[in-house]
Amino acid sequence: MNRLCLFSIYHLNLMFSSIAEEQRPEVVRRCYWPLLRLIRRYELPLGIEASGYTLEAIHAIDPAWVAELRDLCENGPAEFIGSGYAQIIGPLVPADVNRDNQRLGLQTYKKILGFQPQLALVNEQAYAAGLIPIYRQAGYRAIVMEWDNPGSNHPDWDPDWRYLPQHALGPDGTALPVIWNKSIPFQKFQRYTHGEIELPEYLDFLSSHRNDDPRTFALYGNDAEIFDFRPGRFDTEAEIGEKSEWLRIAQLYKALLSDNRFSLIGPHKVLDFLECPGAGNRLRLETAAQPVPVKKQAKYNVVRWGLTGRDDMALNTACWRLYQAIADNPACTDADRRELCYLWSSDFRTHITAERWQNMQSRLTALQQRLVPPCPAHVRIPSGKKPQPFTTGQEGSFFIIETATQKLRLNLRRGMAIDGWWNKQLSSAPLIGTLPHGYFDDIQFGMDYYTGHFVLEVAGRHKITDLVAVEPRIEYGKKNMILTAEIPTPVGPVIKTIRVDAIEPRIEIGHHFHWPACPLGTLRLGHVTLNPDAFDGSSLFFRSHNGGYTPETFLLHGEPINHLTPVSTLVSANNALGMTSGLAELGDRLKWIRVQSDKTSAALTGHIVHAPVNHHYLYRLALSAMEMDDTACRVRERHCFHDRRICLTITSGN
Numbered sequence: 321m322n323r324l325c326l327f328s329i330y331h332l333n334l335m336f337s338s339i340a341e342e343q344r345p346e347v348v349r350r351c352y353w354p355l356l357r358l359i360r361r362y363e364l365p366l367g368i369e370a371s372g373y374t375l376e377a378i379h380a381i382d383p384a385w386v387a388e389l390r391d392l393c394e395n396g397p398a399e400f401i402g403s404g405y406a407q408i409i410g411p412l413v414p415a416d417v418n419r420d421n422q423r424l425g426l427q428t429y430k431k432i433l434g435f436q437p438q439l440a441l442v443n444e445q446a447y448a449a450g451l452i453p454i455y456r457q458a459g460y461r462a463i464v465m466e467w468d469n470p471g472s473n474h475p476d477w478d479p480d481w482r483y484l485p486q487h488a489l490g491p492d493g494t495a496l497p498v499i500w501n502k503s504i505p506f507q508k509f510q511r512y513t514h515g516e517i518e519l520p521e522y523l524d525f526l527s528s529h530r531n532d533d534p535r536t537f538a539l540y541g542n543d544a545e546i547f548d549f550r551p552g553r554f555d556t557e558a559e560i561g562e563k564s565e566w567l568r569i570a571q572l573y574k575a576l577l578s579d580n581r582f583s584l585i586g587p588h589k590v591l592d593f594l595e596c597p598g599a600g601n602r603l604r605l606e607t608a609a610q611p612v613p614v615k616k617q618a619k620y621n622v623v624r625w626g627l628t629g630r631d632d633m634a635l636n637t638a639c640w641r642l643y644q645a646i647a648d649n650p651a652c653t654d655a656d657r658r659e660l661c662y663l664w665s666s667d668f669r670t671h672i673t674a675e676r677w678q679n680m681q682s683r684l685t686a687l688q689q690r691l692v693p694p695c696p697a698h699v700r701i702p703s704g705k706k707p708q709p710f711t712t713g714q715e716g717s718f719f720i721i722e723t724a725t726q727k728l729r730l731n732l733r734r735g736m737a738i739d740g741w742w743n744k745q746l747s748s749a750p751l752i753g754t755l756p757h758g759y760f761d762d763i764q765f766g767m768d769y770y771t772g773h774f775v776l777e778v779a780g781r782h783k784i785t786d787l788v789a790v791e792p793r794i795e796y797g798k799k800n801m802i803l804t805a806e807i808p809t810p811v812g813p814v815i816k817t818i819r820v821d822a823i824e825p826r827i828e829i830g831h832h833f834h835w836p837a838c839p840l841g842t843l844r845l846g847h848v849t850l851n852p853d854a855f856d857g858s859s860l861f862f863r864s865h866n867g868g869y870t871p872e873t874f875l876l877h878g879e880p881i882n883h884l885t886p887v888s889t890l891v892s893a894n895n896a897l898g899m900t901s902g903l904a905e906l907g908d909r910l911k912w913i914r915v916q917s918d919k920t921s922a923a924l925t926g927h928i929v930h931a932p933v934n935h936h937y938l939y940r941l942a943l944s945a946m947e948m949d950d951t952a953c954r955v956r957e958r959h960c961f962h963d964r965r966i967c968l969t970i971t972s973g974n
Contacts, residue, residue, distance in 0.1 A: 324536075329366075330540065333545065364397060370403070402429060402437035405424040409622065444625070464500075466502065469503075470610075485599055489603060490868070491872045505538055506539075526582065527582075636664075774843065812834045824971070840957060862904060864901070866898040879930070891949045897928070904941055
């Protein structure tokens with residue numbers, strides 16, 4: 321039986337959300353120095369990963385540590401692994417920011433260490449296929465990504481592939497070798513180190529992965545700050561015992577060095593296995609059910625950094641405005657881009673301490689005052705005469721608007737929900753609209769599925785929606801017709817507008833929230849429900865950008881998908897689309913619906929729901945402005961909806 325080739329990667333992060341800035345020297349002393357001493361004493365080929373920002377911060381605290389790291393990498397067995405200037409969640413930010421983050425990170429590594437790393441650890445193991453070309457263009461030889469979630473969502477994969485490097489495919493057909501990190505093993509490592517299991521049991525666990533074939537295995541691939549230190553995120557964190565945890569780690573490596581069942585290798589050595597049988601398969605790590613795989617259990621999904629935290633949606637929206645201001649201003653420098661990367665750091669979006677949150681807000685405000693022009697005042701369009709292209713009529717509670725290219729039927733008893741929308745150039749049937757109660761002959765789907773409405777859900781309270789009777793005010797602009805209604809809610813009024821284009825088949829749905837204090841919960845809006853009679857159920861797809869330059873396309877293959885299924889009573893959604901170009905498309909092989917939103921107004925995420933129901937199907941897109949998880953529990957209410965305009969544009973094509 322072959323030896324199991326073990327490699328380790330320690331993730332260093334002085335931006336760790338729950339670590340106060342004044343604790344950073346202690347982290348360097350208690351966590352980072354023991355790691356280097358371990359490498360030096362036992363000549364261990366361990367990988368060390370840090371962002372450019374973390375490396376700068378360590379250098380400012382203790383230059384000797386950086387000098388020792390440099391020597392261990394250049395003249396010893398250690399290996400440095402990159403990740404970017406800041407720990408950014410790539411699938412949630414613009415492609416330009418991802419590109420700049422890698423470029424600036426490599427510059428920082430070169431400046432401080434004197435060399436550039438060859439491997440990149442995917443930040444928070446939050447992966448999207450669109451990131452592959454960006455890593456390639458940056459010059460990385462391979463990425464390190466978790467196996468467990470992609471593997472569990474691809475039952476067709478050979479389980480033995482997890483022991484060998486493969487190729488991750490980008491949406492443009494480019495590929496990059498992927499070295500597999502593994503969540504269950506690194507959690508097992510943590511349990512051993514914290515004294516929850518003993519060395520013989522842990523060695524037996526490792527040995528169970530041996531085989532007659534060559535195999536590599538990630539011994540560890542996670543945080544270094546949890547050994548002989550506790551970041552204080554959770555009440556359930558293990559107590560630090562009398563015996564040093566770094567001593568337990570040293571005992572483990574000492575045992576592995578003397579055990580002929582195992583060999584220790586550096587992370588880059590895993591690439592030597594690319595020529596082995598079973599290695600080098602070209603794989604798509606993402607699926608329609610999990611378009612953005614993330615490490616560990618389902619509660620750690622991409623929504624964690626998009627819509628929860630202290631106020632992720634407002635913070636992300638502010639960063640989008642800064643990004644647009646930088647993109648529009650040729651005078652902006654790399655210093656501005658570096659500061660934006662810092663502000664987009666993932667740790668500001670989870671268990672960030674109050675003091676660090678306020679410090680970040682000060683830096684955010686300073687950059688906004690310097691770069692972002694004032695928002696123009698909303699100018700009300702004066703009411704004009706009814707343009708020739710529009711014909712209108714009313715059938716009971718339905719208000720009908722028609723032009724040469726489109727037809728729209730609004731339900732005035734349900735807050736101007738879209739009962740049907742026709743693109744006359746594409747279909748004689750409505751492409752989207754409401755599937756009424758009774759459409760599906762299945763009690764599990766015995767409800768109305770509206771289009772164009774919002775739903776606020778708060779635990780223990782009734783839903784708040786805009787599905788109420790309205791009498792809209794009608795106005796006309798030069799190129800559109802505008803219907804406006806004010807909808808009272810228990811948390812404040814909402815001004816809803818529907819704009820219908822006079823020439824093109826296009827409609828806009830706007831919600832202007834005047835909610836001074838919104839209770840924590842979920843806020844979904846922009847629901848778009850496809851008409852099953854207008855689309856071929858066998859070729860349904862959706863498409864969006866998730867941090868890359870090329871859109872990612874997902875085929876449904878008739879499988880049930882629901883990104884909004886709660887993970888638990890605490891975690892309200894399980895996956896999302898980053899929609900980093902501001903749009904998502906869904907349809908079939910002949911035609912599609914496009915939903916666009918302005919990220920600088922509200923950094924929404926997209927969520928797909930698809931369910932086969934007898935001989936029909938339910939297929940819809942929902943956009944979300946607020947979700948729940950453990951990182952949101954530090955605040956009781958949100959103030960980001962006190963004057964928030966959210967507008968969605970719906971078009972179609974073929």
